Amino acid sequence: MPFSLPTLPDVRRNNRDNLAAFLKGADASVPNDALRVLSDMNAGGAFLNLKYLAWLARNFLPDLAEKSWLDRWAAILFGGRKAATFASGTITVTGTAGTLLPAGSPLATSDGIQYQTAADVYLSALATPVAVTCLTAGAIGNRDAGAPLSISVAVSNVSAQATVVLIDGGADTESDDDLRVRILLRIRNPPMGGCATDYEQWTLSLPGVSRVWVAPMEMGVGTVTVRFACDQLRASNDSLPTLDDCALVRAYLDTVRPVTVADLFVVPAIPQGIGPRILNLSNDTPSMRLAIEAALQGMLLEKAAPGQTIFACWISDAITEAAGDATFDLVTGDFAMTSKGALASLRAAFGGGIAFT
Structure with a gap:
């Protein structure tokens, strides 16, 4: 029979009835009577304990657990929640040819997101490509082509306005829902020495990876093919990973997969x-x-x-x-x-x- 949490009036009523039943001559039903006040105070404390026990019961298992409990499960099972990643990419800057734009030059968007240049660059006569990195982790740092950036600290002979070629690769800290999916996947599919769900879990553990599809023997006997999506990290590319993303996933999987696999293919979907x-x-x-x-x-x-x-x-x-x-x-x-x-x-x-x- 399922447990039903009683309401506070129910607990108060039960407390008064217990006093009448087990303490001869006690009557806690009289309003403002000292016994009534003490009885209701005791019932209030009992009700808080009942609510705490109900909260504990909800959080003991990960299917309904809250953030801090999910983090405990994640730390026990696979080392914790995936961290946010920093966006990076390329902008174009104009100015006098030969002018140095030093590494670490600060830039910002109109909504205050900060970036900095990744290396020293000498400007050419045309718009010069410059690599930049966002200083704030998360998807907020991603910018579409054509978006404007402003150089925060003026540099002589360099235009104060820059234009984004593409800035992406930023993903937020793993959400509770995504973390819950990984925890339940791990519980329901314990490690099996290299089965399809092992590859799925290994790939999902990497920052930015949100969905994974594994196809054993697609390329022949003894092979494994892995495809994955990066719904935040590569939102500008319809969630499809780049070849560099595939290379990073391949490099990680090579460190954990069984050596008996004939060959591993990590490829983007078509x-x-x-x-x-x-x-x-x-x-x-x-x-x-x-x-x-x-x-x-x-x-x-x-x-x-x-x-x-x-x-x-x-x-x-x-x-x-x-x-x-x-x-x-x-x-x-x-x-x-x-x-x-x-x-x-x-x-x-x-x-x-x-x-x-």
């Missing part, structure tokens, strides 16, 4: 665009379209995997969740990925995108 076509949307507004796009992106984040067909019913359910009472007609069917390594994407750059007509 983006394949899907283009849902929505007709007769009854509430066709810009905000509704954005909500539908966000819902479809969320569905892909949950269900998309290399080679996984994206079924029309999944698309319809996501649109319905976003559209609410609005009506629509979905005239596209299932989207089958063309290869085992293909990953569904809504980005128009990959031949996808939503068509509202």
Whole structure:
């Protein structure tokens, strides 16, 4: 029989009844009587203890545990929560040819995020590329191409404004939900000396990695193929890792995988665009379209995997969740990925995108 936490009035009532039952002549039902006050004070303390025990019961296991308890589980199982990473990338700076822009020169965005140059650079007659690193860890340091940066401390013969080529690689500290998934994955799949879930857990332990797909023997007997996504780290690249990311993951996996594996392949997925076509949307507004796009992106984040067909019913359910009472007609069917390594994407750059007509 499940335990039900009694309410404070229930505890008070039980306390008065116990006094009447076990202390002859006691009557704690009289308002403002000293015995009534003492009884209710005792009941209040008992109720706090009951609430504390209920809180402990909720946090003992990681499926419902709060942040500090999750951190304890993570420290015990695999060393702790993944830390935030620092964004870095390239900007272009203009100025007088031959002028030195020294390493460590500070820059900032309009919202106060600080960056600094990574090395000494002599400017050329054209816009000069300069490597920069964000001084604040997390996704907040990522900047799209064309975003402006300002040089915080004036340098003679150097323009105060710089332009971002691309700054990415920043990911926030691992969230409670993501950490909970890793903890439960570890509990449900204890180490097995190199099975598919071992590779999944090893790869997920790396900063910035958010989803992993492992394909044993895809490249032949004794081989393992690993694909992964970096949903924050590479948000500007549709979550797909760069070749440098793949090399870093490969280098780490080589330190933990069994030596008996014939060969290990760490490769990015192949983006394949899907283009849902929505007709007769009854509430066709810009905000509704954005909500539908966000819902479809969320569905892909949950269900998309290399080679996984994206079924029309999944698309319809996501649109319905976003559209609410609005009506629509979905005239596209299932989207089958063309290869085992293909990953569904809504980005128009990959031949996808939503068509509202």
